[in-house]
Amino acid sequence: MIRITGLSVSYGAVQALRDVSFDAPSGSVTAVIGANGAGKTTLLRSISGMVRPVAGEIDLDGTRLLGKRTEDIARLGVGHVPEGRGVIEEFTVEENLRLGALHGKQRLQAGLADQFDLFPVLGQRRRQHAGTLSGGERQMLAMARALIARPSVLLLDEPSLGLAPIVTADLMRTIKELCHDRELTVILVEQDAMSALRVAERAVVLHVGRVAADDRSEVIAGDEKLRHYYLGMAE
Amino acid sequence: MDAFLTSRAVSDLLAGLVSGVVIGLVALSLVLIWRSTHILNFAQGAMAMFAAYVGMTQLSHRLDLGAFTLQLNYWWCLVIAILAGLAIGGVTERVLVRPLYGKPEINPIVVMVGFLATLEALAGAIWGTTTLSVPTPFSFVDWQLHGQPLALSPNDVFRIVATFVVAVLIAVLFRFTNIGLQLRASAVAPEVSRLLGVRVGRMLTLGWILASGVGAVAAVIQATSFSTGLTPSIMEAPFAIAFIAAAVGGLESPTGALVAGIAFGIMQQFVSDYLNSNYVLLIALGVLILVLMIRPQGLFSKRVVRRV
């Protein structure tokens, strides 16, 4: 489980996060939703150690993550699929996966078999350069690359970005299954609040860097005021 | 056939190949550093020279290792030079280059130029500026083809073979090993690599270490001929041409740099023979300007230079 307490992050004079606290339990998907600029990406970057907070604590099953370097946090089992996927275009699909498996907990061949099982398309395209993949395929590659290391935590930053609704729905279903099968702690940051709420058990709503709501997703989805003010959604 | 092989043109081609492999190695090492840290190491030649000195000055010394004594011959000195190169590369990256990440572009340029001047002066101070002759491990006498000299000697072949061995080793390292994968990843996508657990900082240092090792080999090879020996300024000219070759080849491509370096070496030979050695640098400069005006990213590079 990931426990966040009193997290505050500033970029110079701009405060991106103020006193954010919530728990993301393992074996479940926690959605982090809110308007653009609410601080969702900053939150994930803080967990991964890419951004230094000015205050607060981030714990992974009791281990303090704050102050550790990004690569060390990754080696502790935190898989982060960044905004834009971060697929290395010059590498082949297989090389991308190899890179992900290097510091993971399973052997390469087993890991590859695993991921090709999950995402057959990747198996078909294993020798292709990642730059030739479509948006949806890149998302799968980025996730497979994170998963091949057998992480205990999965941070997903806007996986639905630029993807068709059908692809997104597929993706979300896969995320949910993985989460339950492997007891993962999944923190799902999404612009598309509805699809996130459908797959997540809990949801945290961020508004201008603060936690506006932290509850079960049905409650959040049902609250019209919330949906209107914080998520900018109509009926 | 014999007449062809001993003809002037072929002789120049062979001689150019022999001198070009050094240029190619230096160009290769420049690209290795550029790809990993986006710095053009102006001190590359000087660092290589220094490593070569450390190695080659140990010639004929005896190393007492308790159980037996080791007579240091050329091969051992080459090893020492390579080790010195590795060390110099690593130390330079940590001490001089690390503090400069994120600073304006001019800073590393100036620091490396200063390093170049310091190393050359330091080498002169420690070992003197008179040429240190380096005995060749193989005969430097050209082979004869039915009485006519072929512009190739066993030593020449050694130089060419050594270069290709190094190039192949580097290529194998990068393409087929996990370390190579991490090195490449750290160069093109450092943030993503970190998210995957790669110790990017160490990879950058490793890039410098490897590049300097390659450079050391180049400097030793350059000094290993009967006509030249080791001097502090020995790598000045090869570096200038190697830089031009690397830039022409496109700083992203190690193979391109190696090939361009050899090509320039051949050009150098032809120009020196048919014209005048004074024209070499001018022609190289001209080629550089021409290529970069037509194709600013270099001949072999796949990346496109951002133009506003």
Added chain:
Amino acid sequence: MTPVFAVIDFRRAHPVLVRALLTLLFTCLALFLTYFFDPLTNYNLATGAAMAIVILGLSFLTGASGQVSLGNGAFMGIGAYAAAIWAVHHTTTPLVGTLALATLVGAAVGFLIGLPATRLRGPYLAGMTIAFALAFEPLVSIFSSWTNGDAPIQTPLLTPPGWLASLVHAPTSSLTTTNMWLADISIVVTGVAFFFMANLFRSRTGRAMRLVRENEVAAELAGVSLPRARVVAFMVSAAFAGLGGGLTTLVQGSVQSSTFNLGLSITILSLLVIGGIGTLSGALLGGLIFAYSQNWITWIEGKTGISSTSNLGGNLKGIIFGLALILVMLLAPLGIAGSIRFVILRQFKKHPLTRPSQSSTPQ
């Protein structure tokens, strides 16, 4: 405090006039001092002044437009040779004419080199200028019919005017008179050069350059032609280098291609960095250091017992300059003058009325 503000207001209203007055003041002061200096000091002053001009040129290129060039030693050599060749064949041309020629030739070559330079970024440009610096000596050899090849060209010595001789109560041929004359000329030329640069730096052209350096995209959007700005920067720095080179020839009375090697370009860069990029006083400081560096090294050798003919002694200059370049860049990238200025300005900024105006960047 009112007079201070009056001065500041005046300064803002008539900048060129103020600069002219300041230049005149410093120049006259320096000229006055040459009367009292011994011949050796005057000679050092002359060489230092020439070098200061070259450094100033590089300062403009690097400080104003952010490009690194290691070719200014070669530009200096070009100016030096232009002056030498002309002076040898046309002994009646006045001093000003010869120097003007050196400057123009420098500018012309700067234009030629600047053209391809517009296409190159940072390290590529620096590398190209290194190649240019290394190509200088071969170039001189190729044109040996004009340049005497590797051998030096002796130029006719400058004879001081009669009135100066009577001023110092010494014959015109004496070292006292000659060196004082050399120093005086150099000071005047330097004054003119610095005055020109001070105005250029503040002018529209200068501000455009600095915009290019800070943010190319913004500059282009503001209508600045990037290639044109870069070529102009090159031309200006080459012109200054040529002028410095021409002056050096006249002061030393001879010119030789081996002087203008890559080492010289590196020395110029070192002096610029140590003095302070982008500052006028930094360039002057650099020139001074250049003039006295040999003295200081000899002093160091004396104190530490290092022989000047030993391996260490012969290379001490290189080691010191190289290390200075590294250390200054790592620890105090603003250089001596730049750092001092930074500290002073920080004090000024605290008092609202003495804050520098928005349109100009601090000198």
